[in-house]
Amino acid sequence: MYRSHHCGELNASHINTEVTLAGWVQKSRDKGFMNWVDLRDRYGITQLIFDESRTEKSVFELAKTLGREYVIQVKGTVIERESKNTAIPTGEIEILVSEMTILNAALTPPFTIEDETDGGEDIRMKYRYLDIRRNPVKNSLLFRHKVAMEVRKYLSDLDFCEVETPYLIKSTPEGARDFVVPSRMNEGQFYALPQSPQTFKQLLMVGGMDKYFQIVKCFRDEDLRADRQPEFTQIDCEMAFVEQEDILNIFEGLTRHLLKEIKGVEVAKFPRITYDYAMKTYGNDKPDIRFGMEFGELNAVAQHKEFPVFNAAELVVGIAVPGAGNYTRKEIDALIDWVKRPQVGASGMVYVKCNEDGTYKSSVDKFYDQDDLAQWAKATQAQAGDMIFVLSGPANKTRAQLSALRMELATRLGLRKPNEFAPLWVVDFPLLEFDEESGRYHAMHHPFTSPKPEDISLLETNPGKVRANAYDMVLNGNEIGGGSIRIHDKATQELMFKYLGFTPEEAKAQFGFLMDAFQFGAPPHGGLAFGLDRLVAILGGQETIRDFIAFPKNNSGRDVMIDAPSTIDEAQLKELHIQLNIKV
Numbered sequence: 001m002y003r004s005h006h007c008g009e010l011n012a013s014h015i016n017t018e019v020t021l022a023g024w025v026q027k028s029r030d031k032g033f034m035n036w037v038d039l040r041d042r043y044g045i046t047q048l049i050f051d052e053s054r055t056e057k058s059v060f061e062l063a064k065t066l067g068r069e070y071v072i073q074v075k076g077t078v079i080e081r082e083s084k085n086t087a088i089p090t091g092e093i094e095i096l097v098s099e100m101t102i103l104n105a106a107l108t109p110p111f112t113i114e115d116e117t118d119g120g121e122d123i124r125m126k127y128r129y130l131d132i133r134r135n136p137v138k139n140s141l142l143f144r145h146k147v148a149m150e151v152r153k154y155l156s157d158l159d160f161c162e163v164e165t166p167y168l169i170k171s172t173p174e175g176a177r178d179f180v181v182p183s184r185m186n187e188g189q190f191y192a193l194p195q196s197p198q199t200f201k202q203l204l205m206v207g208g209m210d211k212y213f214q215i216v217k218c219f220r221d222e223d224l225r226a227d228r229q230p231e232f233t234q235i236d237c238e239m240a241f242v243e244q245e246d247i248l249n250i251f252e253g254l255t256r257h258l259l260k261e262i263k264g265v266e267v268a269k270f271p272r273i274t275y276d277y278a279m280k281t282y283g284n285d286k287p288d289i290r291f292g293m294e295f296g297e298l299n300a301v302a303q304h305k306e307f308p309v310f311n312a313a314e315l316v317v318g319i320a321v322p323g324a325g326n327y328t329r330k331e332i333d334a335l336i337d338w339v340k341r342p343q344v345g346a347s348g349m350v351y352v353k354c355n356e357d358g359t360y361k362s363s364v365d366k367f368y369d370q371d372d373l374a375q376w377a378k379a380t381q382a383q384a385g386d387m388i389f390v391l392s393g394p395a396n397k398t399r400a401q402l403s404a405l406r407m408e409l410a411t412r413l414g415l416r417k418p419n420e421f422a423p424l425w426v427v428d429f430p431l432l433e434f435d436e437e438s439g440r441y442h443a444m445h446h447p448f449t450s451p452k453p454e455d456i457s458l459l460e461t462n463p464g465k466v467r468a469n470a471y472d473m474v475l476n477g478n479e480i481g482g483g484s485i486r487i488h489d490k491a492t493q494e495l496m497f498k499y500l501g502f503t504p505e506e507a508k509a510q511f512g513f514l515m516d517a518f519q520f521g522a523p524p525h526g527g528l529a530f531g532l533d534r535l536v537a538i539l540g541g542q543e544t545i546r547d548f549i550a551f552p553k554n555n556s557g558r559d560v561m562i563d564a565p566s567t568i569d570e571a572q573l574k575e576l577h578i579q580l581n582i583k584v
Contacts, residue, residue: 002073008044012092014078019095021046022073022103024133025066026113035063036094039074040113042138047081047094048074059100069106069113069130075099128551128561140547144536147262148215151235151532154257158250160211160237165200167193167217172510177221179230182576193219196529198446199514201238202486205525206517213237215532227534227544230557235535237483238527244469244485248272248425251481251528255423255473262539265421270473274428283403285429288477290422291415293319293406295399296380298390307367309348313392317402318352320382321409325353327387339391339405346401352376352388407477416476418541423475431455431468432499440501445470447500448493448514449484450526456492459499473530480535483528490518 003022010019023041035050050063066072076097085091111119113133124131131137152162171178171192178192194200196218204212214236221230239247252270259265271289278285281294298316310316327335332351339346352373353361360373368376382388391402410416431451432441441463443449450469451459458466470484487493493515497507508515533545546552553559573580 006043007039007041007046008089010046010078010090010093010095012080015080015093017078018075019078020073020075021048021095023071024106024113025068025070025072027068028063028066030064035060037063037066039072039095040133044090045088046090047085048076048097049079049094050097055097059097062100062102063097066102067106067108069109069133070102071104071106073101073103122554122560125552125554126560132550137547140536140540140542141550143262143540144532144548147258147536147539148532150258150261151215151254154254155211155213155237158211160213161209162214163204163209163212164214165194165197165204165216169194169200170510179219179221182578184576187577195220196234197236198448199511201236201527202448202514202522202525203517205238205240205486205488206520206522208240210240211238212527224553224555224557227537229533229545229549229553231553232545233532235481235530235532236527237529238525240523240525242485242524242526244427244471244526247483247485247526247528248471251473251530252423252425255475255480258535258539259421259423263419263421267421267423270423270425272425272427275426275430276428278426279399283399283401283406285426285472286474286477286479287424287426288407288410288416288422289424290417290420290476291410291413292381293321293410294381295319295402296376298376298379301372301375301379302368302390305367305372307364310392313394313398315395315398316390316392317398318350318376318380318388318390319402319406319409320354320377320380320386320388321413322383322386323413324387324409325355325385327353332387335389335405335409338408339401344401344404345397346391347393349405350390350392352382352390354382354384354386354388356384358384421476421538423473426472426474427470428452429468429470429472430464431466431470432463434464438501441499443496443500444468445482445484447496447511448486450487450492451496459495463499469526471528473528475535475538478534478538479531480538481528481530483526485524485526488518488522488524490515493518 001020004020007021007023021039023039026038026040026045029036033052037048038045039048050060052060074095074097076095078093079096081092081094109130110123110127111117113130115135117134132141168181168191171180171190176195178195181191181193183189183191197214197216201212216234216236217231218234219231224230256267259267275285278287283295295317298318302310302316304311336349338344339349351363354377355361360370362368362373376388380388389405391398430444431449433444435442445468452467452469455466468484471482472479473481487496494507533548536548537545540548551559551561558564
């Protein structure tokens with residue numbers, strides 16, 4: 001037996017108990033006649049004491065050789081600690097060591113295994129197995145486990161059945177790029193790794209499983225950023241014989257359950273807004289509603305004056321920033337430079353100071369009088385002491401730019417509080433979106449999303465106006481889940497493929513198996529998938545997902561710890577019938 005207790009377990013009630021512990025050396029303090037060692041495992045830290053007058057000489061001398069991260073086993077007696085440490089659960093006691101075995105010596109780690117480490121992200125990614133020993137990463141992984149267990153418990157209690165679906169599937173042309181896997185046994189043919197289990201969960205509904213879920217890995221070969229990984233985890237769910245309201249109620253209940261059990265937060269019924277309202281009011285379809293700064297459209301009160309920039313714009317829109325009326329010209333110029341960065345792309349910005357005496361001072365005073373600016377304040381709900389920032393240009397582009405500014409200002413003003421949670425549903429998405437490059441419509445979600453029944457006739461006359469029977473759950477400005485009621489009959493699915501530009505032959509080649517299944521009594525069905533990585537990060541109060549993934553990739557999609565992806569040898573290539581054509 002390597003240990004009778006773990007390193008976070010012992011306290012004053014164990015005094016005079018003989019114990020065996022094992023773990024890593026956190027640090028050692030040698031005072032000559034006395035040596036203290038902090039022993040660490042996943043559960044905590046216990047202080048060991050080696051006393052020249054009470055410890056066998058060989059054990060005492062061996063303790064002097066210990067380095068950081070050595071793996072050791074000790075036996076000894078729990079005694080009361082003279083200098084107590086109230087910051088840790090074991091701070092009232094220490095172990096007077098009688099026996100010690102070095103289980104494994106260790107090199108000096110390339111960074112300190114402390115909460116506040118001296119290691120940068122690159123070096124910690126390379127030695128991720130050491131980084132996991134640090135409390136912030138370890139606790140994030142334990143937190144993820146807790147969330148996953150609560151999800152499983154909640155869904156299982158509602159009669160959902162967890163079913164595994166395949167990882168080696170058929171490549172399809174929709175969505176992001178597939179990761180492809182060559183088949184040795186089928187020359188010249190390839191599997192794809194699933195971007196989601198979408199078609200399989202629909203087939204499970206055809207199979208009568210009724211309520212399915214799976215905590216599942218998904219794969220997308222797309223450009224990465226801090227909150228995106230090439231492999232990610234979904235809480236994937238599907239139900240038969242349901243309408244949109246059924247799904248919203250069940251998964252709103254799941255989110256409420258997680259907030260209560262994990263964070264101790266009670267949330268009332270989630271607000272619901274339409275996609276069009278979200279875009280008009282917040283400039284994006286995943287608004288953060290923890291704070292205000294809602295958009296005020298100014299075309300009616302800012303155009304047809306003498307200011308040509310606004311007169312030529314499709315949209316003039318502004319936000320009122322609370323308490324920002326005291327910004328200096330230097331601070332305002334810095335924000336103007338911020339929105340002019342290529343990442344945002346605005347050509348400039350107009351501002352209006354709402355003075356405490358009820359007057360206004362604007363960068364366009366030459367063109368607008370006090371009555372005009374008062375109308376701007378009314379449209380943006382600005383109060384005395386606020387600042388109004390105004391952008392103009394093409395509608396969609398300008399809304400996106402103002403949305404970016406709104407989020408940046410909220411961050412600077414401390415309005416995006418990590419322990420405040422504001423969930424909502426966004427509904428009534430467009431079914432299709434037009435892609436200028438390809439000259440055709442694409443599914444905004446995926447080609448199996450059902451249109452609103454009352455909008456089906458618009459597919460012939462105005463496909464861009466067709467609403468999807470789709471919904472997203474948004475939490476603190478992040479889409480954490482999304483889904484739809486699915487098409488469940490062959491005729492409607494064929495119609496959908498037609499408007500997405502598939503020929504009948506292409507549709508049959510790619511999705512014939514699904515349409516064939518629909519002919520054998522497919523029930524009405526729908527579902528939703530949560531992004532587990534993102535959900536856990538938000539519940540954990542973090543902006544990025546990497547610390548909640550045991551072995552993440554970097555922004556280039558590389559695992560620098562194991563040096564993957566990597567080349568394979570000629571013998572493997574030949575066995576897979578692959579010839580590389582790489583230009584050097």
